[in-house]
Amino acid sequence: MCSFVCPHGAIKPVLIDADTPTPDGFECIPATGYPNKKFRIQISPLDCTGCGSCANVCPAKTKALQMRDGEQQIQSQRKNYDFASKIEVAPEDYNKFTVKGSQFAPTLFQFSGACAGCGETPYIKLATQLFGDKMVIANATGCSSIYGGSYPSCPYSVNNAGHGPAWANSLFEDNAEFGLGMRIALDNTREKLALSLNELAQKFPQIAPIVEQWQQTSDLDASKQISNKLCNALEDLLEKGNIDKSDKQAIQDILSKENDLNQKTVWIIGGDGWAYDIGYGGLDHVLASGKNVNILVLDSQVYSNTGGQASKATPAGAVTKFADSGKKTSKKNLGLIALCYPEVYVAQIAMGANMNQALTAIKEAQEYNGVSIIIAYSTCINHGIDMSQGMLIMREAVQSGYWHLFRYNPMTHKLILDSGEPTMDYIEFAKKQRRFANLYKKNPAEADALLEKAKQNSLALRERLKKIQEEN
């Protein structure tokens, strides 16, 4: 869990053979569920920002992690992290589609310049752990593009084979279209490759089964393996086959596009200012496109990167820039809008409330061969909260009915409401955050009225989601 929530990817769970020699001070415990292995949680002391999210999320009565003086930890832990960072756990030793297993997968997004305790980055980090070097990311301008690509540093990293996600940022206003273009380009390249491969398979029946398999495989990891096998078969043909000049050229052309052979997963990522407001026209166009793309909306409920201006995702009663006396209108229901498209996978998640639900939604979105949109609750310094408690705040957001967790899958035509009836009062939850508490200081009567309205809206939204669940 501590690794799962770490905004900076600075925590690495280590799983090694029990007899592996380790540096002095690299204490391990026997690994639960692995008879001949040992386990350790290793922190990168140079990259930890000290947010404390990891220590607070620990479910044990006696917390497994304690925050200590950074300087001292750098002295003692630096060499341990250097050792741990080179260890890769064999993929067959874990199931990456579980909360625990996902953390043994290499993080290909780490040490970004995001704020300590950022609520956006853990979602991106998790996605890179699940889909790794098969990800192609279109990033809207906003916090995620700034911590995602402020040169000369780059948090998108590579695995031991030197491969990582491909990433680019275009504009704030056209990111959905930018990602759609990436998908169309990838599909086009694949279609051309398929044409050439099918022609070759007709002439050389020995490669026909592997070409067929290559075409049928949509699973990302399996596609990578089959693409490698296909390359080997083509190289074999070049060496041993009785081939003329034009076939040789065709094979060489395919091999030169080796990176385009395996399936890719396109992720269109950005904040609520992009998705709900400025890029919304394009987002809607992509929702209606039917293309295989995944949209991740990091909903911090304000334009975070420019200092916290109100967006259409800001709930009524929140004091933000451009809504100094509290936002008067209600939060836009982007999830409900997306649900108007029966062919779109729609999920709303909050990692701190339900890690498993967040992971399942990300997995289902990727697996769905069509448009998927995930709206992710993202805590932010602009909320006026204790950033070390971000995950707990997400849990309370769901318990109070401020945020609802659901997944709609077009494959089953079913909506699953993953969050239960509220067990905490909406207003009690909101008042703990400065963005709402400030209005109580300025104008208590207005605060009461706006928050009551927001509460009623949120309760009504839950009822609508319940109805949709029952209808299916």
Ligand SMILES: Cc1ncc(C[n+]2csc(CCOP(=O)(O)OP(=O)(O)O)c2C)c(N)n1
């Ligand atoms: C067309 C346009 N308008 C305004 C900006 C300035 N701008 C850059 S990032 C940003 C805020 C982004 O907010 P959001 O999409 O919510 O993402 P967050 O920073 O919250 O992650 C703004 C207004 C811009 N780059 N382009």
